Amino acid sequence: xxxxxxxxxxxxxxxxxxxxxxxxxxxxxxxxxxxxxxxxxxxxxxxxxxxxxxxxxxxxxxxxxxxxxxxxxxxxxxxxxxxxxxxxxxxxxxxxxxxxxxxxxxxxxxxxxxxxxxxxxxxxxxxxxxxxxxxxxxxxxxxxxxxxxxxxxxxxxxxxxxxxxxxxxxxxxxxxxxxxxxxxxxxxxxxxxxxxxxxxxxxxxxxxxxxxxxxxxxxxxxxxxxxxxxxxxxxxxxxxxxxxxxxxxxxxxxxxxxxxxxxxxxxxxxxxxxxxxxxxxxxxxxxxxxxxxxxxxxxxxxxxxxxxxxxxxxxxxxxxxxxxxxxxxxxxxxxxxxxxxxxxxxxxxxxxxxxxxxxxxxxxxxxxxxxxxxxxxxxxxxxxxxxxxxxxxxxxxxxxxxxxxxxxxxxxxxxxxxxxxxxx
Amino acid sequence: xxxxxxxxxxxxxxxxxxxxxxxxxxxxxxxxxxxxxxxxxxxxxxxxxxxxxxxxxxxxxxxxxxxxxxxxxxxxxxxxxxxxxxxxxxxxxxxxxxxxxxxxxxxxxxxxxxxxxxxx
Numbered sequence: 001x002x003x004x005x006x007x008x009x010x011x012x013x014x015x016x017x018x019x020x021x022x023x024x025x026x027x028x029x030x031x032x033x034x035x036x037x038x039x040x041x042x043x044x045x046x047x048x049x050x051x052x053x054x055x056x057x058x059x060x061x062x063x064x065x066x067x068x069x070x071x072x073x074x075x076x077x078x079x080x081x082x083x084x085x086x087x088x089x090x091x092x093x094x095x096x097x098x099x100x101x102x103x104x105x106x107x108x109x110x111x112x113x114x115x116x117x118x119x120x121x122x123x124x125x126x127x128x129x130x131x132x133x134x135x136x137x138x139x140x141x142x143x144x145x146x147x148x149x150x151x152x153x154x155x156x157x158x159x160x161x162x163x164x165x166x167x168x169x170x171x172x173x174x175x176x177x178x179x180x181x182x183x184x185x186x187x188x189x190x191x192x193x194x195x196x197x198x199x200x201x202x203x204x205x206x207x208x209x210x211x212x213x214x215x216x217x218x219x220x221x222x223x224x225x226x227x228x229x230x231x232x233x234x235x236x237x238x239x240x241x242x243x244x245x246x247x248x249x250x251x252x253x254x255x256x257x258x259x260x261x262x263x264x265x266x267x268x269x270x271x272x273x274x275x276x277x278x279x280x281x282x283x284x285x286x287x288x289x290x291x292x293x294x295x296x297x298x299x300x301x302x303x304x305x306x307x308x309x310x311x312x313x314x315x316x317x318x319x320x321x322x323x324x325x326x327x328x329x330x331x332x333x334x335x336x337x338x339x340x341x342x343x344x345x346x347x348x349x350x351x352x353x354x355x356x357x358x359x360x361x362x363x364x365x366x367x368x369x370x371x372x373x374x375x376x377x378x379x380x381x382x383x384x385x386x387x388x389x390x391x392x393x394x395x396x397x398x399x400x401x402x403x404x405x406x407x408x409x410x411x412x413x414x415x416x417x418x419x420x421x422x423x424x
Numbered sequence: 425x426x427x428x429x430x431x432x433x434x435x436x437x438x439x440x441x442x443x444x445x446x447x448x449x450x451x452x453x454x455x456x457x458x459x460x461x462x463x464x465x466x467x468x469x470x471x472x473x474x475x476x477x478x479x480x481x482x483x484x485x486x487x488x489x490x491x492x493x494x495x496x497x498x499x500x501x502x503x504x505x506x507x508x509x510x511x512x513x514x515x516x517x518x519x520x521x522x523x524x525x526x527x528x529x530x531x532x533x534x535x536x537x538x539x540x541x542x543x544x
Binding site: 203204206207209210211213214215217218221241245 | 434436437440441443444447506528529530532
């Protein structure tokens with residue numbers, strides 16, 4: 001099943017990179033979270049200890065200054081310098097010792113806090129990236145899965161994993177894909193049943209129609225024994241049954257086309273002979289309405305790769321439309337010429353033309369001229385849709401153009417048959 | 425003129441085709457299913473041409489033809505089918521020596537031309 005994807009997005013999402021499995025990433029995440037908590041705790045304890053020690057140091061220093069000041073006061077009031085001076089020096093030494101101690105303790109605490117903070121930050125970074133990577137893989141899978149699904153691969157499913165949320169998302173995606181697949185299956189089955197129904201109905205209707213048409217023809221063989229009124233009645237039966245047959249054939253072609261069972265057997269064919277054949281088939285209908293039917297074929301047209309019956313069907317359809325939709329006495333021209341690598345066949349009329357809004361949809365099934373016209377014309381509204389399918393099966397194209405009040409023109413392109421290379 | 429063995433499970437169609445064929449001067453024997461076709465061919469002289477409906481109850485025209493071919497009956501055969509344009513789509517009729525397919529509703533002029541061509 002082809003999967004649609006743009007090259008840029010492809011590059012962005014499927015660049016090969018090292019990935020942890022979602023479950024391992026989960027465990028790592030928990031581990032890092034614990035380490036992060038422990039180390040952050042250590043840092044907090046360190047800061048608290050530092051503040052505590054600082055307080056102790058300041059208290060001790062203050063006490064030492066107080067003792068020194070008291071000693072100096074005693075000295076000033078005439079105390080014995082021999083005992084007081086050593087006291088002052090002792091206090092000064094004590095403060096030195098205290099400062100040294102607090103400096104080394106501050107350094108230790110700073111190291112502890114620093115180490116704690118660094119480890120904590122690293123832990124936080126790892127925790128974060130662990131979280132990201134445990135979400136990224138399932139999300140990437142979802143993006144790829146969505147693209148495959150959009151490309152028509154209804155069997156696509158994603159691996160469910162990662163965090164609880166991404167796992168739930170994955171499961172929901174799979175549920176959706178399964179539902180789409182189930183509905184597509186139902187739709188296919190309905191389509192098959194419809195095709196089967198049309199084929200069976202067409203078959204079943206054909207038998208009674210064979211009788212209606214056959215017996216009406218039988219009556220017409222004894223036409224001279226019928227009253228004019230009776231003969232006219234039988235003509236109506238015959239016309240109607242032929243119309244029914246046409247309708248059945250069109251429906252059948254359409255059902256086959258839908259089911260992909262409309263097939264052609266192309267072989268190298270002389271386009272001139274084929275076109276002349278179709279024109280000959282239609283000559284009587286044109287004469288009946290005093291319409292001019294001209295034919296102009298460029299000499300030396302290349303052979304086309306064509307299923308004769310099917311291309312004749314297309315041309316007869318175009319000519320039937322021209323015949324039925326144009327006024328009495330209209331002119332219809334069939335022209336065939338060589339294209340670049342194809343043969344172009346034009347059917348040009350000077351009839352009433354087709355309004356632009358109808359022209360747009362003219363190759364869609366049941367697209368027909370306005371209601372008043374179709375009552376009179378009585379086609380099936382399927383002819384052009386089938387013609388388009390048939391021409392496209394041949395690798396060709398069909399186009400319509402029209403000017404209101406001036407006429408319409410239909411052009412069929414049919415690819416030329418590959419030239420046979422003569423091997424010497 | 426030809427001796428035609430005609431098989432169809434619809435009586436009205438049998439009567440219709442028989443009437444048209446007899447008007448053309450052919451001698452017509454009819455069968456309502458594949459078994460009657462086999463019995464009729466075994467019971468008498470083989471006809472000049474077989475005109476068989478493809479789908480019939482009990483035994484289809486194709487099955488009847490397969491039996492007859494196995495017994496060495498070699499007359500020409502036209503298959504009448506309501507499946508227009510069906511022909512031998514699946515290649516199931518290979519080796520049965522079918523000379524042509526006739527769509528329903530029947531184009532009698534084309535049918536007469538084919539019979540004349542095959543029994544000439």
